[in-house]
Every structure is written in C-alpha cells, then in structure tokens.
Amino acid sequence: MSKAYNVMAATCPSRTVLHRIGARWTVFVVNALAAGPMRFTELKAHIRGITPKALTETLRAMEYDGLVSRTDHGGNPPHVEYALTPLGDSLLVPLRAVREWAETHVPAIESARAARSTPGT
Amino acid sequence: MSKAYNVMAATCPSRTVLHRIGARWTVFVVNALAAGPMRFTELKAHIRGITPKALTETLRAMEYDGLVSRTDHGGNPPHVEYALTPLGDSLLVPLRAVREWAETHVPAIESARAARSTPGT
DNA sequence: CAGTATCCACCTCGATACTG
C-alpha cells in the first residue's frame, strides 16, 4: 500500500515535498552533496551566494526530513560533515526529471514571456 | 543546442521552473486542468480552499509562462475558459515524477521527523 | 460569472556581526 499518499489531497503531508523542492536552496544542496560529503564551509563556498544563515536553515530542514545527515567529528577546530542520505540521494531522480523539463522547455517559457512583453518597440 | 540551460547556474532562468512547481497552487491547477478546459468558478470549486485572488495570481503567472491559455468568450454573463497549453501539459511528466517520489518517500520522511521528535516520552 | 481591491499575517531570505 505505498499509494496511501496523494499529493492532491491538499492536506496531504506529501505537499511538503513540493515545498522542499521549491525552496530556494534545497536543490543546490542536493546537487552539491551529490558529489560526496562536504563540510559546512565547503558547501558555502560551493554554492556561493548563500549566507550561513540560509545554509544552516536549509541543512536543518533537510536533516529534519532525513535527506541529509550531519556528522560532528568534534574537536577544535570543529569538523562537521554533511552527506546525502539514501533518501536524499533518491531525490536526485525526480529532480533530474524536473531539471530536464526545465532545460528543455525554458526556451519555450521565455518565448511565451517575450511574446507577452513585446511592448511597442 | 537544447542544453544551453543549466538549472544549477543559480542565475539561470530555469530556476523559475522550480519556483513555479513549488508554488502553493500551480500543481493543483495543472492537475485540475489536466482533465480538460475549465472556467474560473469551476476551477475555484474544484480546487476548493483557494481564494479568487490566489487563483487569479496563479493563473496569471501560468499564463505568462505559457502554461495555460485563457479564452474569453465574452458576453454577459462572462464566460472565460482556461486550458492547459501543450507546454503546460508537458509539465505533467516531471510533476508525475515528483509526485511519485513524494508518495513513495513521504513515509520515510515522516519517520525521520518522528524519530527526531521523540521527546522524552 | 469573473474577477478586482484592500488589508494583513506570515514567513522566507539577505546582510551583518559576533562566538565557542
């Protein structure tokens, strides 16, 4: 009975998934971590543009959902590593579908926008 | 040259796609319209819970992106029909991938959350 | 019927600065 969930249910918890994927940084973190475990600062450098606050929040949310794991190696200086869990890794599949759709159809979307924007020019 | 776009580019326009999919109501509209053209009020009744304002905004954004078409049959009372464009229709593909991932993995996510929430009990 | 107009409560995100 793996179909007990229905994204269309409105009150359905699976709705949160859309929210995660639609979130500003989730997709970047997933992609960055797809290459392997990374430390906070590495992630920050890799994504570039993200603030520590946003990174922390994104990581926390993803960790909360079991998408990433956080491993504190302790010591001083601190050493913490983030990695994709198998669950987070599986997210790459639908993400790829979306990505492919985007890369394929964005030109069409931009055309639509341009057609609508054509001012007087 | 269909791979000129890269979702990871950060400044990439394809990023807007994620935003659309992640948007509160887009997915509902797409699914509702997947069954065929519909009028404003039908849509509103079908989705239920959405306010006219939100519906209008969602529809506008989607129309702007060429995902839905708006046909005003004029007259009084007004008669306007919304329909998925071929582009909007193609969105159903990645949407299905996300949906399936969600429906499959939400239990895992909820488990992760529960595991983390276990207070002292 | 098909919206529009307001007003508002959030909530996310960014910038900056500081700490164990």
Added chain:
DNA sequence: CAGTATCGAGGTGGATACTG
C-alpha cells in the same frame, strides 16, 4: 571552522468585500 543572533525588507497567501 561552524555556526548563532539580530534586524529588516519583501513577497506570498488568506479573508473579506465589492464591481462590470
């Protein structure tokens, strides 16, 4: 290094009421 603390701007979404 790995965050946390603060503050503020901005945008999204909701409720309600009104109009051509």
